[in-house]
Amino acid sequence: MSIFGRTVVGLADSAPITRLITGTAAGRALAHRFVAGDTLDQAIAAAKALNREGLLVSLDLLGEEVTEPAAVEAAMAGYEACLSRIAQDRVAGNISIKLTQLGLAFDKSLAAAGLDRLARLASAHDLTVTIDMEGSRFTDATVTLYENAQRFHHNLGVALQAYLFRSPDDVRRLAPLGGHIRLCKGAYMEPPDVAYTARHDVDAAFARLLELLMPDPLVRPAIATHDERLIELTRQLGKRRQGAFEFQMLYGIRPALQKQLVAAGHKVRVYVPYGSAWYPYLVRRLAERPANLGFFMRALLSR
Numbered sequence: 594m595s596i597f598g599r600t601v602v603g604l605a606d607s608a609p610i611t612r613l614i615t616g617t618a619a620g621r622a623l624a625h626r627f628v629a630g631d632t633l634d635q636a637i638a639a640a641k642a643l644n645r646e647g648l649l650v651s652l653d654l655l656g657e658e659v660t661e662p663a664a665v666e667a668a669m670a671g672y673e674a675c676l677s678r679i680a681q682d683r684v685a686g687n688i689s690i691k692l693t694q695l696g697l698a699f700d701k702s703l704a705a706a707g708l709d710r711l712a713r714l715a716s717a718h719d720l721t722v723t724i725d726m727e728g729s730r731f732t733d734a735t736v737t738l739y740e741n742a743q744r745f746h747h748n749l750g751v752a753l754q755a756y757l758f759r760s761p762d763d764v765r766r767l768a769p770l771g772g773h774i775r776l777c778k779g780a781y782m783e784p785p786d787v788a789y790t791a792r793h794d795v796d797a798a799f800a801r802l803l804e805l806l807m808p809d810p811l812v813r814p815a816i817a818t819h820d821e822r823l824i825e826l827t828r829q830l831g832k833r834r835q836g837a838f839e840f841q842m843l844y845g846i847r848p849a850l851q852k853q854l855v856a857a858g859h860k861v862r863v864y865v866p867y868g869s870a871w872y873p874y875l876v877r878r879l880a881e882r883p884a885n886l887g888f889f890m891r892a893l894l895s896r
């Protein structure tokens with residue numbers, strides 16, 4: 594993460610900044626550039642609109658690092674409702690989940706049980722589930738829980754972060770399980786002993802992982818980036834695997850590029866977050882791009 598990104602993440606932890614963003618119309622307007630809405634109905638409407646443009650979706654009920662079983666149960670109920678609506682409304686999509694939303698931060702077995710329940714329900718609807726990758730203190734447990742559940746259910750995928758030094762080993766370990774692997778740069782603030790911190794090192798690591806993933810016949814690669822140079826490299830490496838891989842992008846980011854790739858015949862999935870717990874997600878989007886903060890400041894000052 595850049596120095597700018599680290600500064601944003603550091604400031605965002607403070608109560609006055611949290612209040613300034615979550616408690617103002619300017620903050621909510623900024624959030625709505627990246628979040629489909631507070632409710633499942635709004636998320637389904639956004640998903641259907643994207644489907645009409647030829648885009649697949651992955652619905653993400655926002656929430657992370659929950660600390661009590663009641664919050665896990667609420668997230669589970671939310672995801673179960675989401676899976677049922679995807680099936681009922683024939684949305685072309687799946688769900689993305691965070692294991693800390695299922696309790697990983699305080700009870701690993703609770704998170705494993707939640708993952709099992711969601712994989713089962715998804716399977717009953719012929720749907721898939723992608724596990725987001727969170728901060729590095731959760732990587733080991735996330736990889737292990739994915740491994741155990743995917744061996745049994747065969748309808749899961751997991752995100753791997755190019756900035757982590759360990760990711761090439763994780764690709765080799767997880768590829769034989771045959772799930773989808775979402776390759777992304779990585780959005781968390783990580784120390785230099787576990788992750789590349791310079792942008793060009795992260796991009797080079799991403800390119801090396803692409804070379805590992807794209808030709809592997811066991812993996813269904815999901816290449817999650819808005820970086821045109823890496824998209825072009827993916828297109829080159831994917832020439833012999835048309836239809837076997839997909840691009841993934843975030844809701845509200847580079848929509849024209851999303852449609853351009855669809856028009857060129859590629860599978861493109863948009864990650865669609867929804868729900869009221871949008872603050873940490875928004876902070877990561879702000880940390881990625883100084884221009885987003887400018888939009889917020891202008892909206893705040895124009896009130």
Ligand SMILES: Cc1cc2nc3c(=O)[nH]c(=O)nc-3n(C[C@H](O)[C@H](O)[C@H](O)COP(=O)(O)OP(=O)(O)OC[C@H]3O[C@@H](n4cnc5c(N)ncnc54)[C@H](O)[C@@H]3O)c2cc1C
Pocket residue numbers: 724725726727752754775777778779780781817818819820821841842843846847863864877878879881882885
């Ligand atoms: C579908 C999807 C799923 C993801 N899942 C995870 C995950 O599970 N774990 C994880 O750690 N990270 C995840 N990420 C985030 C990812 O790690 C990066 O932080 C994020 O995608 C920005 O990197 P980039 O590859 O787009 O490249 P960048 O070099 O950051 O951006 C390339 C270009 O994309 C545009 N862009 C990028 N970010 C923004 C933004 N915030 N606002 C406006 N424009 C922007 C800009 O035009 C920029 O020049 C996911 C990303 C995607 C697309």
